Amino acid sequence: MLKPALRYLKLAAAYTRLNLRAQLEYRAAFVSQVAAMFLNDAVWVVFWVLFFTRFPVLRGWTVEDVITVWALAAAGFGLANAIWGNAMPLPGLIAQGQLDVWMLYPREVLSHLLLGRMSVTSWGDALFGYVVYIAFVRPDAAHLALFVALTLSVALLFIGFSVLSGSLSFFLGHGGDLADQWRNAMIAFSTYPAVLFDGAVKVLLYTLIPAGFVTYVPIVALQRLSLADAALALAGSVAVLAVGVAVFYLGLRRYESGNLTEMRG
Amino acid sequence: MIATRKYAWLGLTSARSNLAYLAEVAARTLFLGVILFIFLQLWRATYAESGAERLGGLTLPQMLWYLAITEAIILSAPRVSHEVDQEVRTGALAVQLVRPLSYPLARLGMTLGERLVRFALNAGVGALVALVLVGPVPIAPQGLAMFAAALLGAFVLDFLALFLVGLGAFWMEDTSGLALIYSRLTMILGGMLLPLELFPEAVQPLLRALPFAGIVYGPARLFVRPDAAFLADLLVRQGVAVAVFALAVAAVYRAGIGRIHANGG
Amino acid sequence: MESSVVAEQLVKTFVVTSGWGRGRTRREVVAVDGISLDIPAGQAVAFIGPNGAGKSTTIKMLTGILHPTSGSARVLGYTPWRERRELVRHIGAVFGQRSQLWYHLPPRDTFELLARIYELDRPTYLRRRDMLIERFGIGPFLTTPVRKLSLGQRMRAEVAASLLHGPKVLFLDEPTIGLDVVARQELRDLISSWNRDEGMTVFLTSHDAGDVERVARRAIVINHGRVVFDDKVSALRREYLAAKILSVKFQAPVAPIELPGVTTLKATEYALKLEVDTRVTPIERVMSAVLRAGPVADIAIEDPPLEEVIAHIYSRGAPQAPEEVTTP
Numbered sequence: 001m002l003k004p005a006l007r008y009l010k011l012a013a014a015y016t017r018l019n020l021r022a023q024l025e026y027r028a029a030f031v032s033q034v035a036a037m038f039l040n041d042a043v044w045v046v047f048w049v050l051f052f053t054r055f056p057v058l059r060g061w062t063v064e065d066v067i068t069v070w071a072l073a074a075a076g077f078g079l080a081n082a083i084w085g086n087a088m089p090l091p092g093l094i095a096q097g098q099l100d101v102w103m104l105y106p107r108e109v110l111s112h113l114l115l116g117r118m119s120v121t122s123w124g125d126a127l128f129g130y131v132v133y134i135a136f137v138r139p140d141a142a143h144l145a146l147f148v149a150l151t152l153s154v155a156l157l158f159i160g161f162s163v164l165s166g167s168l169s170f171f172l173g174h175g176g177d178l179a180d181q182w183r184n185a186m187i188a189f190s191t192y193p194a195v196l197f198d199g200a201v202k203v204l205l206y207t208l209i210p211a212g213f214v215t216y217v218p219i220v221a222l223q224r225l226s227l228a229d230a231a232l233a234l235a236g237s238v239a240v241l242a243v244g245v246a247v248f249y250l251g252l253r254r255y256e257s258g259n260l261t262e263m264r265g
Numbered sequence: 266m267i268a269t270r271k272y273a274w275l276g277l278t279s280a281r282s283n284l285a286y287l288a289e290v291a292a293r294t295l296f297l298g299v300i301l302f303i304f305l306q307l308w309r310a311t312y313a314e315s316g317a318e319r320l321g322g323l324t325l326p327q328m329l330w331y332l333a334i335t336e337a338i339i340l341s342a343p344r345v346s347h348e349v350d351q352e353v354r355t356g357a358l359a360v361q362l363v364r365p366l367s368y369p370l371a372r373l374g375m376t377l378g379e380r381l382v383r384f385a386l387n388a389g390v391g392a393l394v395a396l397v398l399v400g401p402v403p404i405a406p407q408g409l410a411m412f413a414a415a416l417l418g419a420f421v422l423d424f425l426a427l428f429l430v431g432l433g434a435f436w437m438e439d440t441s442g443l444a445l446i447y448s449r450l451t452m453i454l455g456g457m458l459l460p461l462e463l464f465p466e467a468v469q470p471l472l473r474a475l476p477f478a479g480i481v482y483g484p485a486r487l488f489v490r491p492d493a494a495f496l497a498d499l500l501v502r503q504g505v506a507v508a509v510f511a512l513a514v515a516a517v518y519r520a521g522i523g524r525i526h527a528n529g530g
Numbered sequence: 531m532e533s534s535v536v537a538e539q540l541v542k543t544f545v546v547t548s549g550w551g552r553g554r555t556r557r558e559v560v561a562v563d564g565i566s567l568d569i570p571a572g573q574a575v576a577f578i579g580p581n582g583a584g585k586s587t588t589i590k591m592l593t594g595i596l597h598p599t600s601g602s603a604r605v606l607g608y609t610p611w612r613e614r615r616e617l618v619r620h621i622g623a624v625f626g627q628r629s630q631l632w633y634h635l636p637p638r639d640t641f642e643l644l645a646r647i648y649e650l651d652r653p654t655y656l657r658r659r660d661m662l663i664e665r666f667g668i669g670p671f672l673t674t675p676v677r678k679l680s681l682g683q684r685m686r687a688e689v690a691a692s693l694l695h696g697p698k699v700l701f702l703d704e705p706t707i708g709l710d711v712v713a714r715q716e717l718r719d720l721i722s723s724w725n726r727d728e729g730m731t732v733f734l735t736s737h738d739a740g741d742v743e744r745v746a747r748r749a750i751v752i753n754h755g756r757v758v759f760d761d762k763v764s765a766l767r768r769e770y771l772a773a774k775i776l777s778v779k780f781q782a783p784v785a786p787i788e789l790p791g792v793t794t795l796k797a798t799e800y801a802l803k804l805e806v807d808t809r810v811t812p813i814e815r816v817m818s819a820v821l822r823a824g825p826v827a828d829i830a831i832e833d834p835p836l837e838e839v840i841a842h843i844y845s846r847g848a849p850q851a852p853e854e855v856t857t858p
Contacts, residue, residue: 054465
């Protein structure tokens, strides 16, 4: 049980090292891209600080809580796409038949191919997330440890969601603009506190657009330093990932029978 | 004047080519739908908690329409700085000098056409969404005329700023960082997410003086609350900024051209 | 001799849909129409055919990427589409259009990654890597980023990379495309010698006649999803065109030679180049005619170039009864 996990981690480490080395060949571009994303994220934090200067409380949540949402989302998203950078480009890979090369390696296709690319800007997001949390919220050791663990959970969630939405390409041609908007919606909802939403939308946030596992459950876990809530957050991430993986392999079977809209050969 | 007709024609041609992007409408609707819905929830909660009918002088519907307009302005921004940057680098700029058209004016014509179409698209979609979410806000032909005047000033001003950034290519390795900083400053200091009235009192006069407010906040505010005095004030500010930027562009442009002639292109 | 690749009546039908709603059309395209192969271990096979003939589809089925509509196959004893994870440990692939090498990094880094991917134990990997570096002459540019290498160097590194894990079957798809004459020859020799020395089965797809002649012993030509020829490469030329090119140099000017089935390709005062259709006139008759025509300084009889042969087969198109020859 542990052995395959260890094997995979070694593989992931090798890919991360290589990807980083390849990107650092262009150091200036790397740094500027990271800085640009950092700046981009900072704009939103400035907004929230200004907002909370004028309106100190939002449905019981303070500026720390909302900044934590941002930090968690940014760090989780950043981590996910820095290391598993092929998650978001999945629709393109499927449409252009680029899964073939991955199928010829003696490794699990999905978990292997996800490692094939690194998103440079995501390092900016990751850096931002951790820096902002530490600098703004000034956590103690326990909170920081829990935060880091939760960023891993959020990373899993984003990977799972990307895989899920990306795998639609197996069934709908290039996934279409609909899948793109679905992803945008997920990202948009992931940076606003879930307390803003009621009723049907709230249900949505734990199902079709599972941002609630970024913007509510982990925040509560941090507020109360509660491992139970953290476990719940992780459960949500794992559930999304499981569904995503299932859809991918279902789609892969379709790919293997050659029933995609385009015929290559 | 023949010259204006020439520039106007250039603008119209550019506008027509952009209408081909009608396929974006559906995607844009979904995108703006999600964002404006989230904003609505945020502000609905805020208005409810503060118990006020007006915040920053705006009612809740006015606030949402304000945000829809600011989004449309920001989203319609064309890639002028990048294009100018490229033309400087490839030397295409030097080629333009041979043509009887004055390069910056020609660019302005093209950009205005492009931007007006993109703005119309985004504002149209945003208006539809806002209509569904909060209903209409009172619009009178007089108000629209005021808004149009303010918008034109805003677009010209934004163009000049972006042009200036692009001209940085004469001296800088890469102007995309500068362009990014400019766009983010416009977003945060221009009041894209928060009308200026809700910023801390101390900084409001400064922000009003900056050009960013003239591009985003000014026209959007005018749309939801048409006010002749406000318009007059805005036009003066825009005018001053335009003059300053125009002079800067002329100076930088001449210096850059001097560089081309000195170095032989 | 044991077979490394066996296929039995492989068929692959694709359903191609186009249009939407009511205008939607559904077409069944037969890409592979009953292909059977039997390739013994260590053989070098050229898999030739025009675009759309079903080559890639067949290879995809043999490597387990695609499930056939019907038929069976066993590669190294595995059913490719069912046991792909195990099979791929023992096969290698080089695609001329897509690189395994990381573009911004030196080949050495890609080699390290491959060792990790295939989980090769360190000493075995190092031994094998060093041998490949030496044999393929990669030493000089082992630490140079791939983007700075010439195409020839890149392809050598590419093929070496595909051999790191010791595959028993190597699939090559257009490996010499875009290479200059010298690089092409070098690569062909490397692949050919590897095939001979290591006994590795080589399955080569190429449009280049030189690749086919220099690397492969056996040629399988497919068209319209069927095998139209399956025999030795030398037989390919002899069988299909039944023509010979006769080049002769005379010591004195001679009159032109007129015989049925003989076409004069080139005629100068002292030399003649004739194409002889040996089905019409046996080569001995032409030779006697040549010797009688005048004092001969030099004479050579050659098979026609492979490009011509292949072009001839494509134009014929109709499936012939496949001749199965299993000796390499």
